[in-house]
Amino acid sequence: MLYSTTIISRSFTSVLSRLNRLKSQYASSPHTFLFALSTPNHSSELSSLVNTLMAFSPTSSLGCLSAPLTPGYISCSVALLDPKSAILFRSTIAGQEKTQVGRWHAFRRKDEREDEDLALPEDTDWDNLWKATRTRKRQGLPDELTRLDAEHISSVLYFSDLSPEGLSSVISKSFPRASQLGLLASSTPFITGRPVTLFHNQQILDKGAVGVAFTTPKTLKLNIPNDVQPLGSPLDVTDSEGNLINTLNFSNPTQLLLSCIRAAGIDTTSSSAITFKDDMEFYLGVLSPTSSVPYELHAITAGDPSRGTLSLNTQTAAPPVRARVQFFHRPSIKPLSLQAWRDFASTSGTTLAFTTLPSPEILQSATDGEGEPVIEEMVLDNRFVVGSENGVVLRRSGEHPWSCTAPGCISQL
Known part of the structure; x- marks a missing residue:
């Protein structure tokens, strides 16, 4: 520079x-x-x-x-x-249309399906195939x-x-x-x-x-503000799809978040839904094996205690299965x-x-x-x-x- x-x-x-x-x-x-x-x-x-x-x-x-x-x-x-x-x-290049809360638009999967649909005969010329694939992706x-x-x-x-x-x-x-x-x-x-x-x-x-x-x-590098504080203990993603977390530690993720919120004495919940104040946010952070500081921080936009699913504000996908994650909270912005x-x-x-x-x-x-x-x-x-x-x-x-x-x-x- x-x-x-x-x-x-x-x-x-x-x-x-x-x-x-x-x-x-x-x-x-x-x-x-x-x-x-x-x-x-x-x-x-x-x-x-x-x-x-x-x-x-x-x-x-x-x-x-x-x-x-x-x-x-x-x-x-x-x-x-x-x-x-x-x-x-x-x-x-066009992006994707904005999705409804809790819904997933499979933008990335379209490309994956296109690659999967390629039929490869036994006498495939691999050199030309890789060249064509690189050209198509670029x-x-x-x-x-x-x-x-x-x-x-x-x-x-x-x-x-x-x-x-x-x-x-x-x-x-x-x-x-x-x-x-x-x-x-x-x-x-x-x-x-x-x-x-x-x-x-x-x-x-x-x-x-x-x-x-x-x-x-x-x-x-990503610097996270000091007022973003952890809630509860680290958990493992056991099922996710699109921008949705379906299970954490094979359990209902919304109920786990509600338990962490109640244990911390945060008054933002009801028996049927998670409701947030205008300037209060909850996040799901992705942790590395060697640090308690998240290297990704996704805003939680909705949670359904009965179904369990948590919706994240992510651009492409929620953290994958086996990712180590933790809830985080910010009392005000x-x-x-x-x-x-x-x-x-x-x-x-x-x-x-x-x-x-x-x-x-x-x-x-x-x-x-x-x-x-x-x-x-x-x-x-x-x-x-x-x-x-x-x-x-x-x-x-x-x-x-x-x-x-x-x-x-x-x-x-």
């Missing part, structure tokens, strides 16, 4: 001045430009900043409108990447990525609309060793009239995805404070980070940050940090892509 910064500011003129100075400094240097922007003012200030960002690198840039990292502040993140190791792309890739050697791509980062399943699936199959980090862009129907707002060079888009593939090694971003900035290294933020409804009623000194501006050097209330898609090598919707989780490349 040539340069990155995240500006959290109350001053439109200060942000604009910083961007203009940066543009002058790097105008003659070859680069690929990433940006994300959120402003409390949705009219002239937003338009001026967008125009400045789009003009920064007209033929090699991508970006999105995001959610504010701190309520009431402009959030503007920019990164300049080495074009030799960062390949931009634009995707129009046909859905954005044009910019079809020429890349799968072995040389270490990670893929993208901004997407709210249906990223098609792109994430194709990337996983085409670059099986690559990590994947995607931000579901912030909803903008009342800001720009578009469901989401993406930017690719001089284009403004409202669907699909824009992204960058990296050839230099990068590690994908609060926005990340300025102090939290100071602490994040104090960590070493350069990072590209996506975070899930609380919904606008929760932010409106939040009191977090009261009593904190009001500052005009904070700059996170060597940090490209972008947030959205719609969540983040993650995939490390060997995993299926999954969606993290827990506010405060930060995923870093």
